[in-house]
Amino acid sequence: MAALAGAAAPAAAAEPVDLELVLAGDASGSIDNTEMRMQRQGYAAAIIDPEVLTAIAYGEIGAIAVAYIEWAGSFSQDLVVDWTVIRDRGSAEAFAAKLLAAPRRAEGYNSIGGAIRFARRLLAENGYEGLRRVIDISADGPDIGAPRAAVARDEAVADGITINGLVIRSEFSTDFLSPMPLPEHFAAQVIGGAGAFVTIAPSMDSFRDVLLAKLVREISGLALRPQLAQRRRD
Numbered sequence: 001m002a003a004l005a006g007a008a009a010p011a012a013a014a015e016p017v018d019l020e021l022v023l024a025g026d027a028s029g030s031i032d033n034t035e036m037r038m039q040r041q042g043y044a045a046a047i048i049d050p051e052v053l054t055a056i057a058y059g060e061i062g063a064i065a066v067a068y069i070e071w072a073g074s075f076s077q078d079l080v081v082d083w084t085v086i087r088d089r090g091s092a093e094a095f096a097a098k099l100l101a102a103p104r105r106a107e108g109y110n111s112i113g114g115a116i117r118f119a120r121r122l123l124a125e126n127g128y129e130g131l132r133r134v135i136d137i138s139a140d141g142p143d144i145g146a147p148r149a150a151v152a153r154d155e156a157v158a159d160g161i162t163i164n165g166l167v168i169r170s171e172f173s174t175d176f177l178s179p180m181p182l183p184e185h186f187a188a189q190v191i192g193g194a195g196a197f198v199t200i201a202p203s204m205d206s207f208r209d210v211l212l213a214k215l216v217r218e219i220s221g222l223a224l225r226p227q228l229a230q231r232r233r234d
Helices: 033-047 050-057 089-101 112-125 149-158 182-189 204-224 226-233
Strands: 015-026 064-071 077-086 128-139 162-168 198-201
Touching: 015 033, 015 077, 015 112, 015 204, 033 089, 033 204, 050 089, 050 204, 064 089, 064 112, 064 128, 077 089, 077 112, 112 128, 112 149, 128 204, 149 162, 149 182, 162 182, 162 204, 182 198, 198 204
Parallel strands: 015 064, 015 128, 128 162, 162 198
Antiparallel strands: 064 077
């Protein structure tokens, strides 16, 4: 009996969700405070939008786990809102309120690779088991830090993670740092995994609408993947 008393307790089972989603907002030096506020407002508005809530409700489980990070330099990533299960308007509103209230902490320039590695670690260490895992990165400039985005991308894809991108055309767009247009840079160096895609916001003013369509596309895709649900049961 004494030996049993000293035995370690079994690990808690992971909570099943349709999707584990890391939203990674750009907080690099090319994003001023006004643009930062607009970006956060866009994410907050999108997560409580009826279209997103309907997409969540139509999932096999009817819930997704979401974390929001902001990224900047190679060693500057900030977990702005920790993992939250969203299954209805109340849980979505709670997530949005935390996002809008948090201070800006990340600083530096354009380490998309650092953002991917940080998000990958969050996905590995959370207490959820999703039918899919997605990192959703917004940026107004190319990767110029370390690790290189393509290297971090390949590591994440090897873990079964999908990386999607949202390119923002801002007043201080830093396309000039890349030898190719930013959407092409994202397609070649950043996104990857099953069904990965890039969307484009022509300006920060259009960010909210483009993001909303992107989230609906990501979330609603779960209902079309019964083979993933079977794989999870196996």
